[in-house]
Amino acid sequence: MSCFQVRTDLALEARESIGKAEEELRGVAVEEYDREEIQVHITKVVISSKNGAKAMNKPMGSYITLEAPAMQEADEDYHREISEELAGQIRSIIPGAETEQSILVVGLGNRDVTADALGPGVVDNLLVTRHIVREYGKAAYNKERMNMVSGIVPGVMAATGMEAAEIVRGVVDQTEPDLVIVVDALAARSTKRLNRTIQVTDTGIQPGSGVGNHRNALTKDSLGVPVIAIGVPTVVDAATIVGDAISKMESETGEQMRMFRPDRIRTMTELNNMYVTGKNIDEIIKRLSYTISEALNIAFEL
Numbered sequence: 475m476s477c478f479q480v481r482t483d484l485a486l487e488a489r490e491s492i493g494k495a496e497e498e499l500r501g502v503a504v505e506e507y508d509r510e511e512i513q514v515h516i517t518k519v520v521i522s523s524k525n526g527a528k529a530m531n532k533p534m535g536s537y538i539t540l541e542a543p544a545m546q547e548a549d550e551d552y553h554r555e556i557s558e559e560l561a562g563q564i565r566s567i568i569p570g571a572e573t574e575q576s577i578l579v580v581g582l583g584n585r586d587v588t589a590d591a592l593g594p595g596v597v598d599n600l601l602v603t604r605h606i607v608r609e610y611g612k613a614a615y616n617k618e619r620m621n622m623v624s625g626i627v628p629g630v631m632a633a634t635g636m637e638a639a640e641i642v643r644g645v646v647d648q649t650e651p652d653l654v655i656v657v658d659a660l661a662a663r664s665t666k667r668l669n670r671t672i673q674v675t676d677t678g679i680q681p682g683s684g685v686g687n688h689r690n691a692l693t694k695d696s697l698g699v700p701v702i703a704i705g706v707p708t709v710v711d712a713a714t715i716v717g718d719a720i721s722k723m724e725s726e727t728g729e730q731m732r733m734f735r736p737d738r739i740r741t742m743t744e745l746n747n748m749y750v751t752g753k754n755i756d757e758i759i760k761r762l763s764y765t766i767s768e769a770l771n772i773a774f775e776l
Contacts, residue, residue: 483660483705484673485519485537488530491663501526512555515541516563533693535677538563545670545765546758553765560672560765561772567676568653568773569700574619576604577774578651580642580692581627582658582679588759589708589751593657595763597625601771604649619776624649639690646697654701656692657766661749662707663714668751669758672706672766679703706762708755712748 482488489504501523508515519537521527527534540563542556565571579600581593604624606614628634628641646654656679662668678693678701694700752758 482663482707484539484662484667484671484707485521485530485532485675486517486539486671486673487663487667488532489519492529499526499529502530509559512552512559513542513544514556514559517541533677535675536567537677538567538674540672540674541667541670542672543670545672545762546752548757548761553761554768556672557765557768558772560674560769563674564655564702564704564769564773567674567702570652571773572776574621574776575652576622576650577624577653577655578642578645578649579623579625579770580638580654580656581625582638582656583627584630584633585627588756589749590659591759592659592706592708592763592766594627595759596657596767596770597627599764599767600625601774617776621774621776623774624651637690639692639696642692643697646699651699654692654697654699655770656701656703658703658705659709660705660707662710665710665715665718667707668710669706669708669755669762672704675703676700677703679705704766706766708759709749709751712750715750 482491489499489502492499501521503520503522505518505520506516517539519530519539521530521532521534521537524534540556540560544552545556579597581595581597583590583593585591585594600623602623602625603615603620604622607620607622612618612620626642626645628636628638631637634641642654658679660673662671678691678696680691690696692701692703
């Protein structure tokens with residue numbers, strides 16, 4: 475499959491695809507550990523140099539990945555544990571997490587496309603407090619210290635005629651938040667990580683990059699405030715699935731498959747423009763939206 479561009483939004487998969495030893499890839503550090511009590515594997519990739527960013531094709535910054543194979547299961551107690559762990563990871567990269575802040579949560583995606591509805595679903599379940607605190611003060615929540623949280627779902631350009639970045643930039647200019655958190659569905663390289671992985675990064679996000687539909691980026695440089703991006707891979711490239719299946723058959727038989735004859739490359743290229751998701755994606759998106767929104771609600775508590 476070397477003749478195809480394999481798209482992924484996960485820094486973890488980008489690091490795996492390079493194949494170099496860690497000491498050979500300067501400016502990229504990888505730390506891994508397990509939270510065995512909740513069956514979660516955590517990987518932190520830190521890109522600290524321009525050479526590392528070029529090799530990874532990712533901006534410089536920190537990328538924290540939580541892999542939880544059981545995250546697709548309908549276990550409320552388990553999802554609560556995931557929310558608490560995710561909240562801790564989010565707080566670890568929020569600048570000034572212990573101070574009161576105004577936080578804007580942006581839910582990217584299309585409500586009408588189930589696999590792309592993660593961001594809107596998170597905002598729907600979020601505890602927004604900015605309007606109450608501005609009107610009645612913190613006493614309305616019986617607290618002395620608390621963050622002001624607001625949320626927005628900018629929609630997609632096909633429906634609004636505007637870039638999501640343009641809408642968010644206008645809201646940021648008017649409301650002047652201290653921090654922007656963007657939630658979006660991602661694309662994965664491996665089917666094993668589909669709907670089972672959460673990535674948190676302090677580099678912001680470029681909507682649509684995973685499926686080749688590049689839009690204006692939402693970053694600190696473009697918005698003027700720190701931007702944290704949270705995402706779950708909900709789709710995978712169809713050509714990747716076929717390529718993985720062929721590679722497995724080749725390794726098992728020891729023979730090179732004839733799939734990659736020149737006269738068959740066109741078919742594989744067409745597959746490279748198709749994306750696949752799970753059959754129960756509506757149920758999964760609903761569950762994961764609540765899990766991430768709960769993590770944000772916990773992370774915003776002071």
